[in-house]
Amino acid sequence: MLPLANSRTWVAASLLLIVAVICFSLAPGRQVSVPGNLDKVEHALAYTFLAVWFTGLVARGHYWKIVLALATLGLVMEVLQHVMALGRHGDPQDMAANVLGIGVGVALGTWRTGGWAIRVESWLNGN
Numbered sequence: 228m229l230p231l232a233n234s235r236t237w238v239a240a241s242l243l244l245i246v247a248v249i250c251f252s253l254a255p256g257r258q259v260s261v262p263g264n265l266d267k268v269e270h271a272l273a274y275t276f277l278a279v280w281f282t283g284l285v286a287r288g289h290y291w292k293i294v295l296a297l298a299t300l301g302l303v304m305e306v307l308q309h310v311m312a313l314g315r316h317g318d319p320q321d322m323a324a325n326v327l328g329i330g331v332g333v334a335l336g337t338w339r340t341g342g343w344a345i346r347v348e349s350w351l352n353g354n
Contacts, residue, residue, distance in 0.1 A: 228284055232348050237284055244280060245300070248273065252304040256314035270324035271331070274301060278332020283343035290333050290341075301325035 231237055274297060281293045301322055309317030 229286060229342060229345055231284070231344055232352075237344055241280065241284065244277065248277065248300065249304065253307055253311065253313070253315065264320070267320060267324040270301075270321050271328035274325045274328030275332040275335070276328075278329045279335050279340050279343075280332075282333060282336025282341045283347075287337065287341055290336060293336075294329055294333055297329045298326060301329075 228234060228237075277297055278293060281297070282290060285293065305317040305319075305322050305325075307317075308315035
């Protein structure tokens with residue numbers, strides 16, 4: 228993790244994000260009906276957001292860990308949706324959308340947004 232003054236707060240917020248993804252992924256039935264394959268866009272956007280979030284908290288040399296962790300999270304969610312039989316269905320296309328989102332988020336982190344948490348802390352401290 229980057230040397231952040233409020234690292235406990237960032238970790239707590241990160242855990243809340245992951246718990247939210249798990250809850251939305253495993254809640255029985257479909258929460259919101261989405262026409263066509265627009266749910267793939269939801270998947271891609273959610274994982275893009277997660278990747279951008281985590282690239283803001285860790286050093287660039289550790290981005291591969293973000294890719295691995297988020298891809299694992301996405302895969303586990305799809306497998307659990309498949310085996311839990313709660314009205315959700317694991318879908319390889321959802322996993323592909325997750326991976327696409329991770330790639331976009333890490334690319335954004337590499338190109339522009341990486342380390343954003345340090346800039347936020349600096350801004351909050353008036354520096």
